Amino acid sequence: MKKVLIANRGEIALRAVHACHSLGLSSVAVYSSADVASPHVWAATEAVCVGPAPSSKSYLQREALLHVAKAHGCDAVYPGYGFLAESAEFAERCTEEGLIFVGPDADTIRTMGDKAAARRTAISLDVPVVPGSRDAFSDVADAMKATADIGFPILIKASAGGGGRGMRQVHDLAEFTAELTAARAEAVAAFGDGQVLLERYIGAARHIEVQILADQQGNVRHLFERDCSLQRNHQKVIEEAPAPRLAADIRASLLDSAVRLTKGIGYDSAGTVEFLLDADTGEYYFLEMNTRLQVEHPVTEAVTGIDIAAWQLRAAGGEALPFAQDDITCTGWAIEARIAAEDPANNYRPEIGKITSYAAPDVPGLRLDSGVRAGSIVSHYYDSMLAKLISSA
Numbered sequence: 001m002k003k004v005l006i007a008n009r010g011e012i013a014l015r016a017v018h019a020c021h022s023l024g025l026s027s028v029a030v031y032s033s034a035d036v037a038s039p040h041v042w043a044a045t046e047a048v049c050v051g052p053a054p055s056s057k058s059y060l061q062r063e064a065l066l067h068v069a070k071a072h073g074c075d076a077v078y079p080g081y082g083f084l085a086e087s088a089e090f091a092e093r094c095t096e097e098g099l100i101f102v103g104p105d106a107d108t109i110r111t112m113g114d115k116a117a118a119r120r121t122a123i124s125l126d127v128p129v130v131p132g133s134r135d136a137f138s139d140v141a142d143a144m145k146a147t148a149d150i151g152f153p154i155l156i157k158a159s160a161g162g163g164g165r166g167m168r169q170v171h172d173l174a175e176f177t178a179e180l181t182a183a184r185a186e187a188v189a190a191f192g193d194g195q196v197l198l199e200r201y202i203g204a205a206r207h208i209e210v211q212i213l214a215d216q217q218g219n220v221r222h223l224f225e226r227d228c229s230l231q232r233n234h235q236k237v238i239e240e241a242p243a244p245r246l247a248a249d250i251r252a253s254l255l256d257s258a259v260r261l262t263k264g265i266g267y268d269s270a271g272t273v274e275f276l277l278d279a280d281t282g283e284y285y286f287l288e289m290n291t292r293l294q295v296e297h298p299v300t301e302a303v304t305g306i307d308i309a310a311w312q313l314r315a316a317g318g319e320a321l322p323f324a325q326d327d328i329t330c331t332g333w334a335i336e337a338r339i340a341a342e343d344p345a346n347n348y349r350p351e352i353g354k355i356t357s358y359a360a361p362d363v364p365g366l367r368l369d370s371g372v373r374a375g376s377i378v379s380h381y382y383d384s385m386l387a388k389l390i391s392s393a
Contacts, residue, residue, distance in 0.1 A: 001076050001100060001317040002026060005069040006044065007090075008080035009059060010371030011387055012293070013040035016078045019309035021045075028072045030065060032058035034379050039371060046072060053381045059083045062090050066097050076100035076316060082383070085292040086113050102316040104269045104291050111265065112289040115159045115197050122286040125264040127257045130276060130285040132199030138184070140177055146198055147176065153201035156180055158187035158194075164234025165190040169201055204279040207231065207287075208243050210258035211300045212271045213308065215315045220262045221323065222255045223304050224330040226296055228274075232348065239296035240335040241303050247282065254284055261289065270297075270312045295338070295388065298367060302334035302392035334392035339370075340384040350384035353377075365393050 003026040006016045013029060017040055020027040029044035034053035041047045048068045051058030058064075060083060069077055077094050079085040079102065088110040094101040103109070112118045116136040122129050132150055136159040137143035147154060156179060158166025166187030168179040184194040211223040227243035228236045243251070258273035272294045274287040297308045306328070315321070342348045358374040370387035372378070378386065 001313070003028060003045075003072070003074045004076045004078050004102070004313070005065065005072070005074040005099075006030065006040065006078050006080070007059070007065050008078075008083055008085075009035055009038065009040065009382065010385075011369045012080035012082075012295075012371075013038075014043055014371060015309055015369055016040075016080055017043045019307065019313060020078070022307070022310055023313060025313065028068065028074055030059070030068060032381070034377070034381055037376065039373055039376075048072065053379060055083065055381060062087075062093055065090075066093060066099070069094075069099055070097060074099065076102055076313075078102040078313065079292065081290075081292050081295060086290070088113065100316050102269070102312055104267055104271065108265055108267060109291045112291050113160065115157060115288060116195070118288055119197070119286070121265060122261060125261050127261050127286045128284065130199040130202065130287075133197055136195035136197050138195050140180055143180055143196070143198060144173075144176060147173065150198055150200050153203075155199045155201040156183040157197045157199060158183065158191060159197050160187065160191040160193040160195065166196065167234055202276055202278050202285075205229075206243075206277040206279055207236075207274065208246070208254060208277050208284065209272050209274040209294070210255055211294070211297065211308065212258060212262045212267065212273060213306070213311055213315070213321060214262055214267045214269060214271070215321045216268045216318055217320045218263075218266075219321045220259050220267065221321055221325050221328060222259050223300050223306060223308070223328060225251065225254060226299055228296060236296065236338070238335065238337055239299055240333065241299040242330050242333070246277075250277070250282055250284065257284075257286070261286070267291075269315055270308050295385075296336050298369060298388065298390040299334035299336045299392070302367070302390060303330050303332055304328055305331075332393055334390060336388050336390045338385050339387040339389060341378045341386055342384055350380070351378070352380050361389075366391055 017027045026045040029047040030050045084090040088106040091101040091106040153171045156168040168183045188194040207228045214220040226241040228239045230238035272290040275284045277284045355376045367390040
């Protein structure tokens with residue numbers, strides 16, 4: 001691997017460029033017409049425009065991205081998160097074109113991206129799951145029958161979804177049909193798939209996730225856990241590592257379950273296994289596996305000293321993890337705050353416009369992962385998150 005196409009934008013694209021350069025790899029950035037002046041464009045070794053501002057006509061154009069990669073002599077494609085990062089079809093096309101997809105294989109992405117299939121996989125590997133339906137539903141009558149075994153309150157979840165879209169809490173049977181219909185409509189609009197899962201709603205839940213690194217030689221290591229419980233509308237806002245007030249026996253069991261699941265599916269990249277922890281009972285349940293780098297990976301890098309993005313690239317190139325599990329330590333604490341262009345006084349609606357002033361902090365213990373600078377234009381075409389501030393000590 002000598003040259004990598006960065007198939008993303010913003011702060012994660014800049015993060016990927018820096019990871020490539022730290023390993024002596026050349027980078028090729030792609031950008032839409034709206035991102036011509038973005039920091040990741042100027043930081044990369046080369047940069048190519050792939051289309052107009054709408055992501056559907058630029059960053060999500062699989063064949064255009066592959067054409068750029070081949071035309072510029074790339075060996076690999078780094079997807080980051082969002083866009084095509086968890087597209088099994090894109091991973092397959094990269095392989096067909098002789099390119100290394102920096103992530104797991106297409107079959108793994110497809111299995112773990114389907115919440116029903118991921119749930120069945122977890123059960124088969126003796127990883128605890130939230131009580132609920134084994135399969136996904138598209139029929140209201142079939143779903144209603146399943147509620148008798150699960151009991152209320154119930155959480156309706158889009159099978160193919162994430163980010164809180166296609167998700168509804170239902171507290172009694174009278175509102176079930178309406179909420180299911182709304183969840184399915186939202187899931188179709190967001191993911192093109194209206195199938196949903198039903199799970200028992202756990203009110204006093206904490207969101208704990210385990211960072212995983214794995215290689216092509218079968219080595220799997222956990223990099224301890226993060227707490228991502230501070231959310232708004234099912235979207236993470238603050239993340240920290242390690243998780244506070246987590247009993248040692250629960251932590252050990254969580255980490256073991258995450259490694260067991262990862263080994264069981266033959267995983268060979270960076271990934272995250274997410275769990276719900278019932279704060280009242282101490283029981284935990286598998287939620288999903290993200291087959292990519294997470295937005296909050298810097299807090300884990302801060303407490304372990306391991307460059308996760310770089311090891312994604314190294315593992316994809318066939319390099320074996322050189323450290324045993326006991327070599328990895330969790331030292332200190334780190335908290336990440338997402339910085340978004342939003343209006344708190346208007347229900348946190350995204351805002352657009354020009355960033356007229358931008359002052360990055362230069363303080364020991366602070367890390368800023370940013371996709372903007374003074375003069376950057378914040379448009380309505382992309383996610384409102386602009387940067388992440390990570391503090392550690």
